[in-house]
Every structure is written in C-alpha cells, then in structure tokens.
Amino acid sequence: MRHLYLNGAWRASASGESIDVVNPATEETIDRVPAGSPADVEAAVAAARAALPGWSSTAPAERGKVLNAAAELIRERSDQIARIITTDMGAPYNVALKVQTLMPAGVLASYGQLAETYDFEGGRVGNSRIFREPAGVVAAITPWNYPLHQIVCKVAPALAAGCTVVLKPSEVAPLAAFALAGIFDEVGLPAGVFNMVSGYGPVVGEALVTHPDVDMVSFTGSTRAGRRVASLAAETVKRVALELGGKSASLVLPDADLPAAVKVTVANAFLNSGQTCSAWTRMIVHRDQYDDAVRLAVEAAGKYPLGDPFDELTRLGPLVSAAQRDRVVRYINRGQEEGARLVAGGADRPLDRGFYVEPTVFAGVEPGMVIEQEEIFGPVLTIIPYTRGEDEAVTIANGTPYGLAGAVWAGGEERAVAVARRLRTGQVSVNGGQFNPRAPFGGYKQSGLGRELGEFGLEEYLEIKSVQL
Known part of the structure; x- marks a missing residue:
C-alpha cells in the first residue's frame, strides 16, 4: 500500500486502512491507497501551518521557479503520467496525454510565470497602499474526472500566492495525485508546504473543512457536496471557492x-x-x-x-x-x-x-x-x-x-x-x-463560487490589505 505525503516525507496512515483503486476498463484492482484518518489531517494541517511563515515570505519569483521546475518534470514524464491516468480513470490515452497531462503542465507553468510577474505590493488609493497577501493554509479537495488538472488548478495558484496546501484527492482515481506529490518532493518544495492525505470525503474532507487552522477551502465536485462543504466551512467563517456541477x-x-x-x-x-x-x-x-x-x-x-x-x-x-x-x-x-x-x-x-x-x-x-x-x-x-x-x-x-x-x-x-x-x-x-x-473558469448560480485559472484564479488565494499612510 502507498503512503501519505506529510511534512516533506512519505508516511503511513494512522488508520492502517486502505482503499482499492480499480481500473474501470478491466474492473481489476491495480493499487491501494491509504484511507486517511482525522489524525492524519491533524498532522498535515500542523505541517502546513508551521511552513506558512517561511513559504509566504519566500520571494514570489523563487516560488515561481519551483512551480516551473515541477511543470517541466510533468512534461518530461508525460507519457508515464498519462498512462497512470488512463489506467486509473479510463480516459483514452490521447485524451489523457493532451488534455489530462500536458494541459495541467501548462497551467502549472503559467502560475510559475505569474508568481514572477504579478504585482503583490502594487496599488494606491489616496493615502492608502494596497497589499495582496496569502490567504493562509488551503484545503484543496479535488474530483476524479480530471485527476491531475483539477489538482493543479488549485494547488498551483495557492503555492504561487504563498499559501501552504493540504490536498485531499478523490479516492476513486487518486494515482495522479501521488505522482504530483513525488514531483513536488523531487523539485525541493520545502517540507510542509504541500501535503497530501488520501481518503474518503466524509472522513478526510470534512475534517479538513472544519479544521480551525485551515483558512480556505477550494472544492470541486457535485453541487450537493458543495453545499455540504459551504455549510461546514461557515462554522469557522472560512474563505470558500466552489467549482460545482453544470448542465x-x-x-x-x-x-x-x-x-x-x-x-x-x-x-x-x-x-x-x-x-x-x-x-x-x-x-x-x-x-x-x-x-x-x-x-x-x-x-x-x-x-x-x-x-x-x-x-x-x-x-x-x-x-x-x-x-x-x-x-x-x-x-x-x-x-x-x-x-x-x-x-x-x-x-x-x-x-x-x-x-x-x-x-x-x-x-x-x-x-x-x-x-x-x-x-x-x-x-x-x-x-x-x-x-x-x-x-x-x-x-x-x-x-x-x-x-x-x-x-x-x-x-x-x-x-x-x-x-x-x-x-x-x-x-x-x-x-x-x-x-x-x-x-x-467558474460558474454562476449553483455551479459555484469564485474562479480558477489565470490571474483571476491566483487572486482567489490572496487577501487584500490596505495600509493608510
């Protein structure tokens, strides 16, 4: 069985329980991932909280270099990652390569560039200076249909903004998340900046959403589940971004x-x-x-x-x-x-x-x-x-x-x-x-709150501060 990625290291889940990963084309079990526990969430959030001061004070250009390096590794390993996605969730290989792997590599690189060029300290209104600062510790909860792209759409802007992250990938198709965690580890992302806890939504997801040390939740999934996330997050008045259903x-x-x-x-x-x-x-x-x-x-x-x-x-x-x-x-x-x-x-x-x-x-x-x-x-x-x-x-x-x-x-x-x-x-x-x-990218009505991708996606993970002079 695989391990969780916590505080810069691969660690066994405190639960000791596992989830079967099934190839939908063959109906065969191809892997097992940890069914994370609230104790694992506690460890991940503590690591992210401890890493926040150092990462948020790292120069944005330096943050961007790490993201660019990760994007380059995804491109170099695109065939391998695409095969993982095809086996994990069934997308035809050409779709898994072009849409599910190379597109998120491009998105990741775009945030590497934005981190270097975005004006985090610009702007004046009369006698006030305007600063844009990291929202804090982000819980990213992602679905199975685009198992790398949806992660990158959250994790890349959060890291570019100076936030630290705890990722809960879908338990249905989790293997691309493990590949990305390995890449972040390899490019030298500091310990605790990115953490990953696999598991079930009602256990891991809800523990993240209700945790008092999580400052923001970014969720993609069904509208029904999004309502649940918003309701739970409201108890601690967290910032919430929701990318939900469509018709x-x-x-x-x-x-x-x-x-x-x-x-x-x-x-x-x-x-x-x-x-x-x-x-x-x-x-x-x-x-x-x-x-x-x-x-x-x-x-x-x-x-x-x-x-x-x-x-x-x-x-x-x-x-x-x-x-x-x-x-x-x-x-x-x-x-x-x-x-x-x-x-x-x-x-x-x-x-x-x-x-x-x-x-x-x-x-x-x-x-x-x-x-x-x-x-x-x-x-x-x-x-x-x-x-x-x-x-x-x-x-x-x-x-x-x-x-x-x-x-x-x-x-x-x-x-x-x-x-x-x-x-x-x-x-x-x-x-x-x-x-x-x-x-x-994002929706009106019951399709969600907030936007992903590009500069608008970056700003979801930024707080705005005014300093009066």
Whole structure:
C-alpha cells in the first residue's frame, strides 16, 4: 500500500486502512491507497501551518521557479503520467496525454510565470497602499474526472500566492495525485508546504473543512457536496471557492453552420466519456433545423467507438466506476420513461467487461425533463427544439439551476457574442472558440463560487490589505 505525503516525507496512515483503486476498463484492482484518518489531517494541517511563515515570505519569483521546475518534470514524464491516468480513470490515452497531462503542465507553468510577474505590493488609493497577501493554509479537495488538472488548478495558484496546501484527492482515481506529490518532493518544495492525505470525503474532507487552522477551502465536485462543504466551512467563517456541477447548453441560431455546430457539440459532450462538468450536454436548435441536427448528431455519435483506452482507435473510454455507470444508465432509462426519443446508444451494456456506456443521443426532449435539467455526467446528449426565436432559445439555455459553461453558434460573431452575453453562465464558446486555460473558469448560480485559472484564479488565494499612510 502507498503512503501519505506529510511534512516533506512519505508516511503511513494512522488508520492502517486502505482503499482499492480499480481500473474501470478491466474492473481489476491495480493499487491501494491509504484511507486517511482525522489524525492524519491533524498532522498535515500542523505541517502546513508551521511552513506558512517561511513559504509566504519566500520571494514570489523563487516560488515561481519551483512551480516551473515541477511543470517541466510533468512534461518530461508525460507519457508515464498519462498512462497512470488512463489506467486509473479510463480516459483514452490521447485524451489523457493532451488534455489530462500536458494541459495541467501548462497551467502549472503559467502560475510559475505569474508568481514572477504579478504585482503583490502594487496599488494606491489616496493615502492608502494596497497589499495582496496569502490567504493562509488551503484545503484543496479535488474530483476524479480530471485527476491531475483539477489538482493543479488549485494547488498551483495557492503555492504561487504563498499559501501552504493540504490536498485531499478523490479516492476513486487518486494515482495522479501521488505522482504530483513525488514531483513536488523531487523539485525541493520545502517540507510542509504541500501535503497530501488520501481518503474518503466524509472522513478526510470534512475534517479538513472544519479544521480551525485551515483558512480556505477550494472544492470541486457535485453541487450537493458543495453545499455540504459551504455549510461546514461557515462554522469557522472560512474563505470558500466552489467549482460545482453544470448542465451547459450549446445554442444554435438559424444562420449558424449547422454541421460544424453539431460536430463540435457532440465532441464536447462526449469528451472524457461525458465526465466533464462544463460539457455541452444540451443542444438547443430551431425547429426548422431540428431533424437535420438530430440526423447529424446520430451520425457523429456513431464515430465514437468504445474499447480499450490504450487502443488508438478508441474515442470513448469507460466511465470511472460501476456506480457512475449505473447512475448514467438510470438517467437513460428515466429519459425514455419521460417520453424522450432515444436515437443513438442506450442503457444496454456494450462490452463484456468495463464500466462502459454507449454514446447516447436523445431527441424529442422538452424543457423541464429530468434529463434536460440534471447533470448526468456521462456520454448523453439531449437535443431540444425552439420555435419562437432567440428569446425562447436563451430562456431554455438559462432554464436550469446551473451556469458553468456553454456555446453559441451564429452566422456572425457580433450576434453570437450578443447572445453569449445573455447567457447566465461563466464561460461561453462562440462558433467553436477553443478553451483557454488562462481565462477565468467558474460558474454562476449553483455551479459555484469564485474562479480558477489565470490571474483571476491566483487572486482567489490572496487577501487584500490596505495600509493608510
């Protein structure tokens, strides 16, 4: 069994208990990690608290050098880390390499650069000087769907800001976190600056959130779990950043390039087997183009073969666990019960082993249906018609409790941007605009609080102080 990373060393958990790590493509146990205890959390927080004065007073440029060195090691070991992620959570190898490994390496390097260039001591307001200082000890609680990227999105800005960190990775796909901890150890991050306690959310996560010496909690996960985190953190008035669920819309206006809009929407909805909080899982299309959109979506879905994630022909890997597969199957069944028309995929088990679900498309979906309102977190696309024009389409797009991401497709950029401004969501792609890992990422409504990535992500981990002269 592996060990926890506490105060600059690998240590056995005080619990002595372990969690099996299962390969979702083969259903075989591939590793075991510690099921951390409250005593482990106590040791990790104490180490982070003791390391805070030294790390926060380290010159930002020196902090940046450590982050840049870690980013370079991730790049050098990208093949190895991508294979770990593929085996751990099932993403096809090419996705695990390009999206799950090289992108977080770039994000880490971007914070290395920001640490060197950001003005932590700049600014005046009248007779006051403005300083930006570390928030303190940060608890980072991360999910399984992007098991390295989601960690880097929290740990990198926290370290760049001068905070110290205790990480609780998901127990479902924890192995990339262990690889990152090893890299931080190798590049010489001072003891206690970064600590990692694996384990279950109700044990390790809640002990971190309620700990009086934790100054900030940054959490990514379901909206339900985010509410629990916010409630517990409120008892000690901690700063909280929440990146939660989504049910994002891809809104196609009548003058858009329909084949391009459908192709990219399907690709976005099925990326990472649909296990992406910002996935465009609702495609909203004018009634006059609806039948063509459904036909194109079915054709596109047929180009996503399932199989061994290491096979270069595989475009859709397994879901991360049996529980996640069963959850998605329940939603597919619910959609049919509600009267939506299944035009691709379905609930049948497509392979003899592995937690696979076929790429699934629903037509005949009406606003208010469960599959149109709730986050499924699997390869399921719903297609919703509108008839009365742009206002109706925007109302449908805004008609869920979520507001994380989305897309607008139109014949002209100016019109598309005008519609994008009307969407109550944190990030919008216009006519296929690519994801920008330096732009702020986060949600409106029940999709969360705060922002990650870029300068906005750094500022989540900074307190602002004014000194009157």
